[in-house]
Amino acid sequence: DDAYDEECDYLFKAVLIGDSGVGKSNLLSRFAKDEFRLDSKPTIGVEFAYRNIKVRDKLIKAQIWDTAGQERFRAITSSYYRGAMGALLVYDITRRSSYENLRKWLLELRDFGGQDMVVILVGNKSDLDQSREVEKEEGKGFAEKEGFCFMETSALKNMNVEEVFLQMITKVYDITR
Ligand code: GDP
Ligand code: MG
Numbered sequence: 071d072d073a074y075d076e077e078c079d080y081l082f083k084a085v086l087i088g089d090s091g092v093g094k095s096n097l098l099s100r101f102a103k104d105e106f107r108l109d110s111k112p113t114i115g116v117e118f119a120y121r122n123i124k125v126r127d128k129l130i131k132a133q134i135w136d137t138a139g140q141e142r143f144r145a146i147t148s149s150y151y152r153g154a155m156g157a158l159l160v161y162d163i164t165r166r167s168s169y170e171n172l173r174k175w176l177l178e179l180r181d182f183g184g185q186d187m188v189v190i191l192v193g194n195k196s197d198l199d200q201s202r203e204v205e206k207e208e209g210k211g212f213a214e215k216e217g218f219c220f221m222e223t224s225a226l227k228n229m230n231v232e233e234v235f236l237q238m239i240t241k242v243y244d245i246t247r
Contacts, residue, residue: 079128082242083153085135087175088160089168090142093194096225097160098136101235106226123236125243132239151182155246156238160192163222166203169193172212188241189218192234197224 086094099105102119118135135154140146159175161168172191179189191213193204206222213220219237223230 077129078122078131080243080246081131081133082155082239083133083135084156084158084238084242085151085154086137086158086160087141087146087179088158088192089162089165089171090139092160092162092165092168093223093225094158094160095136097158097192097194097223097231097234098134100225100228100231102134104228106228121235123239125236125240128243130239130243132235134235146178146182148182151179151184154184154187155242156188156190157183158190158192158234158238159218160194161204161209162195163193163204163206163209164195164198164201169204169208169212176216186245188238188245189216190234190238190241191216191218191220193220193222194225196222196229197227 086098088094096106098119099107102121117138118133120131120133122129122131135150137146157179159172161172191209193209209222210220221230221234223234225231
């Protein structure tokens with residue numbers, strides 16, 4: 071709330087990008103509210119969530135934007151990216167096409183994203199290892215080539231979710247100070 075805002079040292083905007091169905095909204099709800107949804111309803115209404123997080127003794131208010139389902143229609147616009155200092159670029163380790171489409175997302179990032187935006191590549195649904203279509207090494211390799219950090223996560227099992235957001239926010243903090 072507002073009273074809390076005044077005690078914040080920094081406000082950072084970050085965005086979630088990646089194909090529809092990869093788990094962006096669940097990663098965010100897990101991070102912001104510790105909630106997970108089993109149904110696959112696309113995001114309705116909520117466009118962003120806040121969480122206050124402590125990084126190197128500073129209180130950061132992270133404002134994380136989620137696509138309200140526009141990625142289905144390739145209708146994400148520049149205003150979504152405006153002012154964003156970080157991005158989680160998400161694919162689904164059980165859906166090869168979501169990994170192949172990373173190239174498309176990179177083009178968009180180049181068009182709309184800021185010059186020194188912190189990007190973390192996220193392979194989500196690591197709990198579904200038996201249906202894996204993208205090896206961990208491939209994700210790692212892609213990230214290395216692009217100069218991104220990389221992590222596999224599970225929004226369902228709450229694995230690496232806190233870590234991946236914290237890593238992004240810490241990196242943003244470190245380059246902006
Ligand atoms: P979005 O379209 O990228 O926002 O994806 P959603 O968050 O709506 O998730 C799409 C579907 O994948 C939903 O049915 C979720 O329950 C499911 N899902 C999301 N994250 C995970 C995960 O880590 N593991 C598993 N098994 N399912 C997930
Ligand atoms: Mg969504």
